[in-house]
Amino acid sequence: MTTERITAPAPAGRATLRPPRSSASSARRGDARLAWLLIAPSILGFIVFAAYPALRGVYLSFTDYRVLSDPEWIGLDNFVELGGDAKFWSSLGTTIYFVILTVALTMLVSVTTAVVLHRLTSSTAIRSVVILPFLISNVVAAVVFSWMLDRQLGIVNIAIEALGGDAVGFLTDKGWVVPTLALITVWKTAGYTTILVFAGLQTIPPQIYEAGKLDGAGEVQMFRRLTLPLLRPIMAMVLVLTVIGAFQVFDIVQVTTKGGPANASLVLQMYIYDKAFGQFDFGYASAMSLVLFAMLIVISFAQMRLLRASESDQG
Amino acid sequence: MTTKKLLAASAFGVLVMIPIAGCSTGGDSGTETISWWTWDDKQAVSYAACETAFEDANPAIDVEIKQYVWDDYWAKITAGFVGGNAPDTFMNHPSYYPEFADQGQLLPLEDRIDESGFDLDRYAIGLTTWGEYKDGSVYGLPKDWSTMAFFYDQDLLAEAGLTAEDVATMTWNPEDGGTFEDVIARLTVDTNGVRGDEAGFDADSVAVYGMSTLTGGGINGQDTWAQFAPTTGWELGDAENWPTTFQYEDDDYVATAEWIRSLVAKGYTPDFEEFTTGIAEQLGSGSVAMVQSGSWNLNTFAALDGVNVGSAPSVVGPIGERRALSGSNADVIWAGTEHEDAAWEWISYLGTEECQTLAGADGTFFPSIAEAMTATTEAFAEQGIDTSAFTVQFEDGTLYESPLFSGGTEVQSTVSSMSELFWTGERDSDVFAEMDEASAAIFAEHAD
Structure with missing residues (x-):
């Protein structure tokens, strides 16, 4: 979303919209100057903090760069190595597993919550409470959850044991660790996506539901036949945001498991970080980042197309 | 003062x-x-x-x-x-x-x-x-x-009927664990108050472990097996410095590692990552009777509240001497x-x-x-x-240092996570040969 806003420069847009009138050209130039001035800070920020690092990253992915010595051009070697790197493929698998769990659960939780909120309450206070977890920093949430889920001292396991169960190593057991991380992420982000879906629900005119009722549709039927189709554009956006966000998971993993046990939660970003900042292999890490970047572009584009995100079914 | x-x-x-x-x-x-x-x-x-x-x-x-x-x-x-x-x-x-x-x-x-x-x-x-x-x-x-030694709870030791002398002179071998295993079996108590060396001991319901876990420890096992495996004569690298490969595949190391896993099954030590707290907290809370830690923690253990901590040097192994990792x-x-x-x-x-x-x-x-x-x-x-x-390790000349090798952080990250496959029980000792291969490949890549 942010990208879209930045890549549509205001002056060009205005110029094409306006019918070409020679008398207005000087005024337009005056406008353009002001416009450039006004967007200069964000363009500068974009160039310094996004465009240059991204291009440099692309360049570094074709080099052997160990930070302390100059980068050395090695062509496609990094990508060839990547193809045979079992750890890369397994971390990609872990990431996709995490993404599927997170996205499915986030969509389910946020749509359900939003619909319930929309149908049952008009209290702003309750709506605001939903977004609270999103306002907590990822690191803080991860630290608190790692305490709560601690196998020995965590309150969750104390409760499980009090109910007669066996303690679960939520973050130390190979089978549990990715689902646990996904649940923490869902808890963190579902509030935000709920509010987005909720906003989408508010754009649906109540007359449609009235018409539905007159035609004899029940709540469930109206949800499936009316709400979901009309929500499609906003759902598409939420889906794209959640998928990208989930692919980029890092801080929660870094704080709770650092990729362990035995690489069970080694997501791609974690592996990239370890290669770059742990092993100083910035060239290889850049190559992996580039692959992730390419995958995200393809996935986002495909999602937008498949879900026809820019069109609405509302007449 | x-x-x-x-x-x-x-x-x-x-x-x-x-x-x-x-x-x-x-x-x-x-x-x-x-x-x-x-x-x-x-x-x-x-x-x-x-x-x-x-x-x-x-x-x-x-x-x-x-x-x-x-x-x-x-x-x-x-x-x-x-x-x-x-x-x-x-x-x-x-x-x-x-x-x-x-x-x-x-x-x-x-x-x-x-x-x-x-x-x-x-x-x-x-x-x-x-x-x-x-x-x-x-x-x-x-x-x-700095080097490593055992720290133990003197009161728990006395309750078990053991003396400081028993702990200071422990012997060990990877077959039956020597007197070290006898000591930690004695120190282990299950929730019914039965000791690890007594009949009716329940290994699945342990109240006090005799020893903190010896599993894990990364590539050199500093706070776990580094004071055990080398007393068989085994060495981590094939050279004092700049090894071309690690030697986990060696029978002596494999025997040590399997013995360590057997201690978990017997209930004498916690499992890999079962305890998430630090060892000082484990000893301080009374959930283990003995831990292994470094000389840099001497003051920490001396200041531990409510526990009388004693210390003992590492075990005497099959070569007739101690071996302690020093840095x-x-x-x-x-x-x-x-x-x-x-x-x-x-x-x-x-x-x-x-x-x-x-x-x-x-x-x-x-x-x-x-x-x-x-x-x-x-x-x-x-x-x-x-x-x-x-x-005593310094005076006896039984200290050894970890080998120097290039590509250290890469070896660390690659080999450690492979070793966790063994410690979590997901793989058996066949993973050690793969760890050696992985280390050799990284060393070769970084050799000039």
């Missing part, structure tokens, strides 16, 4: 003042400011005593001591190398040494050592690591040493410093008996010069702390 506390307090005061003082005097054309970094909070205070003495003797040099916690420390140093503002001098660790030296970030010291007649033989320990590097240069002056840190100069002379003055002073004795006077670490070590041992004794469980 009071004077000591006063000294420590004033030393700390000086430490806090330094950054401020550094700012105000930085502009003076007469004085040169050099920085020295350490990750060890205790040593940062101890070495402030050296700083005062050094600045009195060298009024033209102003030393700035800074301390950062371990992770931040290395991140800041690396960022400093790239950004051109790394500290002039800093404390270096063996695991980061080859990486930094290979990248040309450390100043070679051999010429200055020759010119000034600095005698490396003064060091009783640490030269295996910090002596000549593979390129023939010397990059660091070893400042300290030495060194003071190094950053190759990019603008104050080479002053930096050398400072780190060569850190390597004198005078400074090590001053810094060792509050008993927080073991200095690398024998005479200073004597003073430190006395300082520990004054605080009522017995260091013999550690020093």
Whole structure:
């Protein structure tokens, strides 16, 4: 979303919209100057903090760069190595597993919550409470959850044991660790996506539901036949945001498991970080980042197309 | 005691003042400011005593001591190398040494050592690591040493009917675990109060483990198997330094590792990552009767609330001797410093008996010069702390150092996570051959 806003420069847009009138050209130039001035800070920020690092990253992915010595051009070697790197493929698998769990659960939780909120309450206070977890920093949430889920001292396991169960190593057991991380992420982000879906629900005119009722549709039927189709554009956006966000998971993993046990939660970003900042292999890490970047572009584009995100079914 | 506390307090005061003082005097054309970094909070205070003495003797040099916690420390140093503002001098660790030296970030010291007649033989320990590097240069002056020993709860030991002598003379072998296994079986108690060596013991419901876990421990097993496997004659690398491969595949190592897993099944030690708290907390809370830890934790265990902690040296193994992993840190100069002379003055002073004795006077670490070590041992004794469980290894010559190898961080990250497959029980000992192969591949890649 942010990208879209930045890549549509205001002056060009205005110029094409306006019918070409020679008398207005000087005024337009005056406008353009002001416009450039006004967007200069964000363009500068974009160039310094996004465009240059991204291009440099692309360049570094074709080099052997160990930070302390100059980068050395090695062509496609990094990508060839990547193809045979079992750890890369397994971390990609872990990431996709995490993404599927997170996205499915986030969509389910946020749509359900939003619909319930929309149908049952008009209290702003309750709506605001939903977004609270999103306002907590990822690191803080991860630290608190790692305490709560601690196998020995965590309150969750104390409760499980009090109910007669066996303690679960939520973050130390190979089978549990990715689902646990996904649940923490869902808890963190579902509030935000709920509010987005909720906003989408508010754009649906109540007359449609009235018409539905007159035609004899029940709540469930109206949800499936009316709400979901009309929500499609906003759902598409939420889906794209959640998928990208989930692919980029890092801080929660870094704080709770650092990729362990035995690489069970080694997501791609974690592996990239370890290669770059742990092993100083910035060239290889850049190559992996580039692959992730390419995958995200393809996935986002495909999602937008498949879900026809820019069109609405509302007449 | 009071004077000591006063000294420590004033030393700390000086430490806090330094950054401020550094700012105000930085502009003076007469004085040169050099920085020295350490990750060890205790040593940062101890070495402030050296700083005062050094600045009195060298009024033209102003030393700035800074301390950062371990992770931040290395991140800041690396960022400093790239950004051109790394500290002039800093404390270096063996695991980061080859990486930094290979990248040309450390100043070679051999010429200055020759010119000034600095005698490396003064060091009783640490030269295996910090002596000549593979390129023939010397990059660091070893400042300290540390090793591992057992810490146990004296009351739990007495309840089990064992004596300090029983623990101090433990033998071990990978077949039946020797008297070490007898001791920890005796110390283990299940929730019904039955001991590990008694009939009816329930291994699935343990209240007090006899020993903290020996599983895991990364590539060198520092706080786990490093004091066991090498007593069979086994060595981690195929050379003292610059090995071409690790040797986990060796029968002696495999036997040790499998014996360690058998202890988990028997209920004598916790499983891999079963306990998430630190070992001091495990001992302090009474959930284990004995742990293995480093000499840098002597003060920590002595100060443990409500537990009378005793210490014992590591086990005597099949070769008839103990083997304990020892590590030495060194003071190094950053190759990019603008104050080479002053930096050398400072780190060569850190390597004198005078400074090590001053810094060792509050008993927080073991200095690398024998005479200073004597003073430190006395300082520990004054605080009522017995260091013999550690020093006996030094006196008997049973310490060994981890080999130096290039590509350290990559080996660490690759091999450690593979070893976790064994410790979590997901793979059996067949994973060790793969770990050896992985290490050999990385070493070959980094060989010049």
